[in-house]
Amino acid sequence: MAKMRQFAIVADIGGTNARFSRVALDTLALDQVAVYPCADFESLADALSHYQQEQQLTDIKDVAIAIACPVNDDEVRMTNFHWQFSIKGMQQQLKLNTLLVMNDFTAVAMCLPALADDQKIQIGGQSAVRGKPMAVLGAGTGLGVAHLVPVADKFIPLPGEGGHVDWAPQNEQEWFIQRQLAAQYGHVSPERLLSGPGLEAIYQALAALQQVATPALSAGEIGQQALSGSSTLAAAAVQQFYASLGSVAGDLALTLSTFGGVYVAGGIVPKLLPLLGSSEFRARFEAKGRFTDFNRQIPIFIVTAEQPGLLGAAVYLKQTLAG
Template sequence: MPNIMDQEAIIHFPILIGDIGGTNARFAILVDAYAQPKEFPILATADFATIEEAIQVSVLDKTSVQPRSAIFAIAGPVDGDETRLTNCPWVVRPKQMINDFFLEDVIVLNDFEAQALAAASLDEEHLHDIGGGTCEANTSRVVLGPGTGLGVAGLVYSNHSWIPVPGEGGHIDLGPRTDRDFAIFPHIERIDGRVSAEQILCGSGMVNLYHAICKADERTPSYSAPHEITAAGLDGADSVAAETLSLFASYLGRVAGDLALVFMARGGVFLSGGIAQKIIPVLEKPEFRTGFEDKAPHGALLQSIPTSVITHPLAALFGLASFARTPVRFGVATEGRRWRA
């Protein structure tokens, strides 16, 4: 006789999966446990007033497949029947979706929880190793990614299951250490008196860091967008942009090392998102791993932990699809985050 707990874990196909970020949203439909997800074009959240409109126009109007269930990963903490995204005006209302789209089941997770699910399943083809270290099987992992904000999640292995640990780790403190840091940090905008990691380690944070360097050196800024700074820094056309990327990598390494210690992440630390992918040449330079490993008295421990960039173009959807196919493989807590018709 089937186990009741296994029955509770079942998610009925077809399943609509969605990765909802502050800037972009990605959707796919998983027809069954064996099919590859049917992906839809990436859309800008600013182009649609609501998530319901985006799903209807960009997904359901483009396919004859009627989903029975939906799993969404959203950029922000899940908070009851109406969850607001952190950097986007959309509000996720699962009960309304069940009524509007004739769904039986809606599950809402944190976006970096989905990235953590991906980190449990991705193969070497979609990972770019940075530095040394060796991954130990079935041990804790960490995923972090600078994007619209700074997402963080842990991944713990217990009782033959991978358990994602979502949180708001991107808002931990980030402070100066070197003389150069102390010259730059006074020019970084504070929020209620503090500088969080996300104020530097995200797209807008990169701009904040660049402008702070310009102020510290009494130079006029030439760029106002992260992609401009990245381009100028990568090709060496601008020394301030190049230093911005170098410090960005160093600070990202520091934060990644702190999180590796928190989770004892012997299974590795994974960098996700478009920014990490674009600046791989910078991350391969010494600054990132130096910041990561410089954790006395535990430098040797950090040297043994591998770091890598996730290069899969739709990692969060990959993670959601892995969970949707075999929910029992993951210890995903759905209490308060699952709604049924």
């Protein structure tokens, strides 16, 4: 007799949109994906109930949610939206057997072992070593950072706030950028450069350095002008972005000897991928003095999967249900 297929629901909740999907836990295949504006619902429980009813999935009782805020105890409060809830309370309200809630970058870290070859692009280094630690960083609205450590036949995610450590300038241009940002923010972290607002800040700092009058542009506009070759200033901003991203990625590689690979996620890099090869990204990743040869071995992968948060939530739920 064929074994009945087990399905679950996974969600990836950001400050603007809530993404839901059904997942087959044996294959981790996602389907029935739906995206809703968070503002359409009073609570996350309402959004999840609406999804179940709209997709006729009210019989599914195992749910995993990745959410854009810290998840340290039972009470969850979103950073950039008004939703807040008790995990236990929501589980009881919706009569769920399992409700697993995790930080969104914990989910991104958990997706790494499940990525197919066509969901990642390798940039230099040797082959990833099975069973060794991995690191992931993702530039988008902010800069997410996490590690993933294999233990026996499971994976332990190590989320953190590595995007908020000190940023280390490496040359005169970067010292100028550092002074510009320090005057505005005080503390200068990698996130001040390696994010959408960070790309905009780099662009404005380089305009000041070159004494060029230019209107403020969005990160998307800077990227478009760099890709089209219509602006040398935009191209220089993207090159600086990639150089700094490589340095920070190299620091993460050293921190846990990530011979399982360093993975770059987030929305910015895949859109600017054609400009990566001509940048200092890989060179700066390796430029670690006495440990240059060490980092030279470590592969970098650009994550191109469309829904890494949903996939990672599914991996974590599958591992949790397996005990």
